Amino acid sequence: MPKTRKVILLLYVVMIMFPFFYLFLLSLSAEWKFPDLSPNYFGLKNWEQIFSSQSGLGVSFITSLFISFFVALTTTSLGFYVSRYISYHPRRHTMSMLAYFPYVIAPVVFGACMIYFFLKMGLFGTLYGVILAQSFVAFPYALIFFTSFWGEKIQNYEQLVATLGGNVLQGFMKVTLPLAKGMLMICFFQTFLISWFEYGLTSVIGVGKVETLTIKVFLFIKESNFYFGALSCCLLILPPLVLIYFNKRYVFNKIL
Amino acid sequence: MKILESMLSKNNQNHISLGLFFVLAILPVAAAFSYAVLYSFGVVGIANEGFTLRFWKDVLSKGEFIQSFGYSAAISAVSMVISIGLALYLTVIFHKDFKNRILSFIAYLPLSLPGVVAAFFGVQVLSKSGFFSRISYNLGWTKDLSGFPDLINDQFALGIIFTFVSIVSPFFLLLFLSIFENEKIDELRKLANSLGANRRQSIWKVEIPILLHKSKKLISLYFIFLMGAYEIPLILGREAPQMLSVLIVRDLKQYDLTLISEGYVIAVIYSIVIGLLTYLIFSRQK
Numbered sequence: 001m002p003k004t005r006k007v008i009l010l011l012y013v014v015m016i017m018f019p020f021f022y023l024f025l026l027s028l029s030a031e032w033k034f035p036d037l038s039p040n041y042f043g044l045k046n047w048e049q050i051f052s053s054q055s056g057l058g059v060s061f062i063t064s065l066f067i068s069f070f071v072a073l074t075t076t077s078l079g080f081y082v083s084r085y086i087s088y089h090p091r092r093h094t095m096s097m098l099a100y101f102p103y104v105i106a107p108v109v110f111g112a113c114m115i116y117f118f119l120k121m122g123l124f125g126t127l128y129g130v131i132l133a134q135s136f137v138a139f140p141y142a143l144i145f146f147t148s149f150w151g152e153k154i155q156n157y158e159q160l161v162a163t164l165g166g167n168v169l170q171g172f173m174k175v176t177l178p179l180a181k182g183m184l185m186i187c188f189f190q191t192f193l194i195s196w197f198e199y200g201l202t203s204v205i206g207v208g209k210v211e212t213l214t215i216k217v218f219l220f221i222k223e224s225n226f227y228f229g230a231l232s233c234c235l236l237i238l239p240p241l242v243l244i245y246f247n248k249r250y251v252f253n254k255i256l
Numbered sequence: 257m258k259i260l261e262s263m264l265s266k267n268n269q270n271h272i273s274l275g276l277f278f279v280l281a282i283l284p285v286a287a288a289f290s291y292a293v294l295y296s297f298g299v300v301g302i303a304n305e306g307f308t309l310r311f312w313k314d315v316l317s318k319g320e321f322i323q324s325f326g327y328s329a330a331i332s333a334v335s336m337v338i339s340i341g342l343a344l345y346l347t348v349i350f351h352k353d354f355k356n357r358i359l360s361f362i363a364y365l366p367l368s369l370p371g372v373v374a375a376f377f378g379v380q381v382l383s384k385s386g387f388f389s390r391i392s393y394n395l396g397w398t399k400d401l402s403g404f405p406d407l408i409n410d411q412f413a414l415g416i417i418f419t420f421v422s423i424v425s426p427f428f429l430l431l432f433l434s435i436f437e438n439e440k441i442d443e444l445r446k447l448a449n450s451l452g453a454n455r456r457q458s459i460w461k462v463e464i465p466i467l468l469h470k471s472k473k474l475i476s477l478y479f480i481f482l483m484g485a486y487e488i489p490l491i492l493g494r495e496a497p498q499m500l501s502v503l504i505v506r507d508l509k510q511y512d513l514t515l516i517s518e519g520y521v522i523a524v525i526y527s528i529v530i531g532l533l534t535y536l537i538f539s540r541q542k
Contacts (some may be wrong), residue, residue, distance in 0.1 A: 009359075016365055016426070019377045026380065034385040034401065035393040071325060078276055085273030095277070097538045100286045102446035104477065104534050106501045107486025109523055112508045113288035137285045138445075143281060143339055197370035200486035204505065214372045214487075229396065233373045244361070251367045252430050253332060 020237070026230035046231050055228050057216060061235050064196060064212040067127070070191035071134045076184060079142020079191075087150035096147060099140040107137050108200025118205055125207040133205040134198055136234065138191040145187045149180055189243050189250035196239060286361050289527055296522040303513035312518040320496075320503070321522050325529075327497040329491075332482035335420035341476065342421070343428035348463055351436050354429075363433075366426035375491035378419040378515045382407035382492075415492035416499075420482060427478075428471070435470045436463075440474075476537045480530055494504055 002207065005208050027046055029039035051058035102110060111133055115124065123129030135168070177184075199214040208215065213236045220229035231241035243250040291300065293474040294309055298304040315321050346354075354360055377429075379519035381387040387403040398404050408415035436442070442464050468475075497507065504526065507519025 005349065010351060013359070013362055014348065016362055019369065019374075019422075020365065022380065033392050037390055037394055080279065082276050082280075086268055086277065093538075097535065099277075099281050100534055100538070101531060102281060104480055105527055105530055106481075106486060108486040108501050109484065109504050109526060110285070110288055110361070112505050113292045113520070113523055114284060116291055117287055131470055139280045143277070167472070197372075198475075198500065199370070199372045200505070214370060217372045217376055218487070218491070221379065225273065226380065229376055232453060233376055234440045236369050236370055241365070244364045244368060248361075248364050252364060252427075 023230045023233045023237070026226060027234050028226055029230075032227075049228075050127065050231070050235075055227070055231070056211065057114075057213075057232060057235065058212050060213050060216045060232070061209065063127070064214075064236075065239075067131055067134065067210075067212060068192045068195040070131055071195040072137050072188050073140040075135050075142045075191045079139055079187065080146050080149075080180065080184060083143050083146035084150050087147050092147070096144060099143045101140075102136055105138045105145070105197065106200070108204055110136070111201040111204040124205065125209040127206075127210050130206045130210045130212075132200050133201050134195045134238050136238060137198070137201065138194045139196060142187050142191055145190070146180075146183065149183050154179065186249050187245075193240060193243075196236070206241045258483070262505060266494055292520045292523045292527070295517055296524050298517060301513070301517060304517060311514070311521050315398060315518050315521040315525075316501050323497045324445065324500055324503045324522075325526075327413075328483045328499045330421070330480050331416055331499065332485075335482060336475065336479050338417070339421050339424035340428055342425045343432050344464055344467060347432035347467065348428050348459055351442070354433055363426065368422065369423065371485065371487045372491075374423050375488045376417045377493050378415050378488075379408060382415050382418065388490070409494050411494070413493065415488075416489050419426075419488050419492060420485070422490075424478065428475075431503060432467050434473055434527065435467055437467055439470060441466055473537055476533070480533055484526075484530065495504065 002133060025039075028042055028043060028044065030041035031040075032039035043187050046055075049055045050058070050061075086092055086099070089095060114133065114136075118124040118129050118133070121129075121134060155181070157175050158171050163173055168176070197214065198212075201212060201216065202212050203218070206212070206215065208219075211219075216232045217229055217236065220226070220232060240251055257498045294300045295304070297470065298306060298308040298311065353393065354363055383389065384404050384406075388407070389398065389467045390400065392398045392404055393400075407418070444462050444466070448462045449455075453461065483499075484501050485499065486501040486505070490502050493499060493502060497503075500522070504519055504523050507515050510516055510519070
């Protein structure tokens with residue numbers, strides 16, 4: 001029995017590691033035709049092309065990084081600010097439920113129904129349009145995430161600061177913010193990943209003009225350029241892997 | 257005076273918060289939904305001439321929507337059952353092993369795979385020229401490309417289900433492991449055993465019911481997410497039937513302007529169903 005257990009566990013580990021290994025191998029390959037089990041070329045040729053205009057991957061990586069960073073920063077800050085109001089509101093259950101809707105409805109369907117408004121605002125097919133559209137999905141997440149932070153304990157701290165003569169700003173800077181630091185970090189990285197992983201909404205609002213890494217993967221699949229496709233996948237996986245290494249809670253949270 | 261100033265400033269802050277909540281969370285959904293409703297009834301839209309029920313009748317009579325809805329629900333249900341079953345098995349049997357630092361790190365790795373990467377990987381290993389097909393050829397099981405079965409863009413959505421399971425099961429494994437720890441299920445199991453329950457009884461009567469009960473809201477929400485999944489069925493699915501999101505976006509991008517209105521009809525029905533399901537999940541929880 002212990003041997004069977006070990007085999008099953010080993011099999012599961014292999015199944016988890018296999019996609020990472022295979023995609024990395026494919027990104028280092030070329031001329032890998034059927035039915036060969038190994039590629040005819042193996043080296044850094046594709047990786048050296050990251051910043052070439054032919055692959056455009058460097059630009060996509062920086063575009064994705066900029067969009068995700070901006071979306072994460074704004075939605076985390078606004079979500080933290082607004083969640084305080086929601087948490088102490090008498091109708092907080094209804095408001096929380098309403099906040100779930102943009103998050104639960106498929107982002108691509110949501111985006112497709114908003115095309116008209118983005119066209120009218122002149123944001124259709126632009127970087128700012130993609131940032132705004134992704135914020136509509138990431139903001140409710142941040143809002144729901146922070147509702148668990150506010151409560152009697154925080155209220156007591158705030159009242160204590162006021163009793164001791166501190167003003168609202170001092171209470172926020174010296175008490176609330178330090179208490180919320182850990183959650184702010186987690187929410188920042190979670191919203192970063194929501195934006196980083198987003199494909200459907202970006203493709204609908206960006207109309208292919210805003211080439212994030214997820215859009216690039218799809219383009220390479222269409223072109224049957226699997227080596228650059230695998231390279232894009234490796235670049236997409238890299239930031240979340242780094243986050244898992246530093247803190248697992250950055251990528252796994254049960255707030256949904 | 258200071259108290260009055262503080263109250264006014266608090267009032268202002270409340271107004272700003274309410275405004276931001278409305279503009280960023282409520283208005284986009286309300287605007288998108290209203291526009292979709294108006295378009296579906298022919299009130300707005302370039303080719304539309306005024307209120308009509310024609311597009312609704314067309315969608316309901318064609319049956320493509322019903323088929324797509326059933327197809328999406330079936331794929332999501334099958335994927336969820338397999339994923340949860342696998343995650344439950346691994347949690348119940350290996351929960352102690354996953355406390356190991358390296359194994360715990362490995363268990364988190366699948367969370368770094370976005371849907372589009374999982375779909376890309378699905379194509380690479382499951383297609384007729386993919387990794388499994390190459391192994392099959394080299395082992396002499398198949399003689400050429402056509403000898404390998406269709407595992408992507410296939411009739412039974414095997415490629416979609418395989419990819420969904422590879423993404424969903426690691427999430428539920430981590431969720432169940434955390435519930436196992438928080439709810440002290442190991443101690444409850446020992447208690448059940450001391451009261452005379454055997455290993456099988458403690459698994460089926462204690463461990464699994466607690467794990468499922470504590471995660472039922474997330475299971476329901478995940479099912480809704482899978483029903484609206486886009487990139488995986490777009491890359492690994494067939495032309496017909498299609499999963500809901502793929503069908504809606506396809507119709508909304510049509511050159512035939514009447515089909516755009518039909519796309520909005522499907523989007524409206526989908527939003528109402530998802531809204532009702534979400535409401536049910538929350539009202540039950542309350």
